[in-house]
Amino acid sequence: MLISAQRVLLEDAPELAEGWVEVAEEQILDIGRGEPPRAPDLVVDGVLVPGYVDAHCHGGGGASFVTEDPEVVRVATAAHRRLGTTSIVASLVTGAYSDLHRQVACLAGLVEAGELAGIHLEGPWLAERYKGAHPPQLLTDPEPAAVAALLATGRGTVKMATIAPERAGAMESIGLMVDAGCLAAVGHTAATYEIAVAAIDAGARGATHLFNAMPPLLHRLPGPVLALWQDERVIVELVMDGVHVRPELVAWVMGTAPGRVAMVTDAMAAAAAGDGDYILGELAVEVRDGVARLAGQDTIAGSTLTLDKAVRNAVAAGVGLVPALRAASTVPADYLGLDSVGRLAPGKRADLLVLDDALKVTKVMWRGAWQEWVA
Template identity: 40%
Template sequence: MPVCIIRNVRLLDKSESGTVTGDVAIRDGVIAEVLRGGAALIRNEAADTEIDGGGGLLIPGMIDVHIHGADGFDMMDGTARSLEAVSAACARTGCTSFLATSVSSSAEDLFGMLDSVARFIGNEAGARVAGVHIEGPYLNTKRKGMQNERYLRHPDLDEMKAILARAGSLIRMVTLAPELPGGLEMVAYLKERGIVVSVAHSDATYEEAKQAFRSGASHVTHCFNGMRPIHHRDPGVVVAAFEEPGVSVQAIVDDVHLHPAIVRLLYREKGADRMVLITDALQAMGMGDGSYLFGGHRVTVTDGVATLADGTLASSTITMNAALAKAVQAGIPLRDAVRMATETPAAVLGLTRKGRLAPGMDADLVLLDERFEVQWTMVDGAVVYRRAESSR
């Protein structure tokens, strides 16, 4: 079995500094040993490859449960080329697994996207496709955000059965508005099939949200965005989620969608084991300012902020490594911020071999420098991205 040893890296630790020097051994794409601090260095007699981490921070590969596109490519295009581009962009930004995420569309376009993922999965050169996140079309027009109202409709069990028949086990998460007619029935139907049901683009009241969580919803998509806001006489989805210990929430930590004080509030209320960092990125991620067609809308990106013509926020351009950096800047301890980008999304999706740097886990790893820039990314023990100017 091929053996790789990674030396001279900083590993997360419960010490006062939060990190400790260590070594990691990988055998046949799986983490075999993790030695921290004063532990004896891993012997290298049997090593096929040895990597010097140069003192960088080694963390598990990050997992993005909500991404629409990158590098000019939208996964709703229904092409392998778009998925290849997103896979490469994710690897470049420290993400090793992701959910290909749809937007509200015609059934024909959604089926085209699902078919493309089914054909592509298993052929990734970068980050792995962990499945599909269907965002819409069962969303409330009152909280539609950038979702195209033309395609929004009430939950339809017959349509969802056809979607699942087409996509099989690829569907890992569905975002919907549970207060719509048929919403609670859809929640229960998806929950029974092991699919994560998430609430967003919803005008649900506190009481309606609590009912949805009792029916099986367990997640909130881009929390605070696309939902009834908190009011002291009308607490809405967010407060209902805060009160449910089993409900996890997504956070777009880009200093645009959430103020840092709200990021800290989410962390205090839900903790690192129920808060998930996401990008919610559109194809402008990695491209810069300009004009893009996304979800049937013309989207303008200025200074990294994507909006429709009326000023509505239209997804994000943040990357996972930048979101991690901003979470730490907002005051979240490094160890917990990393957990929110790795272990917690893995737990939400039931990815039992990912998200932790421990023996027996898949060797999906990322080396970061002190600015959270990605030096290299490893998937299943193989380096799939290396920063050109890095000598590590």
């Protein structure tokens, strides 16, 4: 199938340009700029972009990834997919090791089947002081043998783990994660600037929702924020929902760290579902006016964001369209080492989106097949 459009996000192009994409079965066969080589099968009236990649997501459509039921997982992935997220990493939250092993075992099968892009362990190796929506009694030090055991249960599908590098055993565990192909992301941490620098030197390459659940950047105590922001080797996650971080700050970070911001949703079950009462891991969460908080508290408990909205929010905050689109596709794919997705290029998976002028997703192709539920 040959698809052409006046505005295509082609690789390494600074602007959207006229171009075409040829799809065969589940893959992109070829791409090109300008006029297509023959009459196209479909002329897209809109912007043609790669499917979005969410590196940090706890659920959506009323369903949570903290489950041992594959059908529940599928409800959440379908809810995000119809809004353009064709690759999704399932983020777990802090739980008892016995529960985490069972949850990882369930999700690993779905990663191996191609329904999920990977698993993210957000906890239990987090700082109590910056626990966010994680149960404090289950937080623990990243004891290397326990870390290795959980990664082994994942059989290579655990692509990322959030770690507070000031906890005992953290530096050794970061090395162990790197060796296992699991990205170590600094987050939910009380680390000083110096400890965060040491964690990066030990192999950490990510920042779990920069600014949230870590000490703020102060002029004499720049903390982990500056250490992660300034290091060219680190990709920083930002939750662009207008609640977690001021949009002006997101735009500023994206301008000062070009190509190093991955927009993530950190979404919980209420994303693409609506207000109500939910459970995140073991904790009760109230969603009111689209903002998720621990029941009866001010603490933010994930978001109700979807990546299509994150892109629109970024553009509304003054971020260029191309950098915003890349921050929701190419950057998170590279962040997690997902070689087959994140860009329109020969050999990549045929995950394509058509966006209208308001950047709403009007068509989704996943693995070479147009998804029927999108009008």
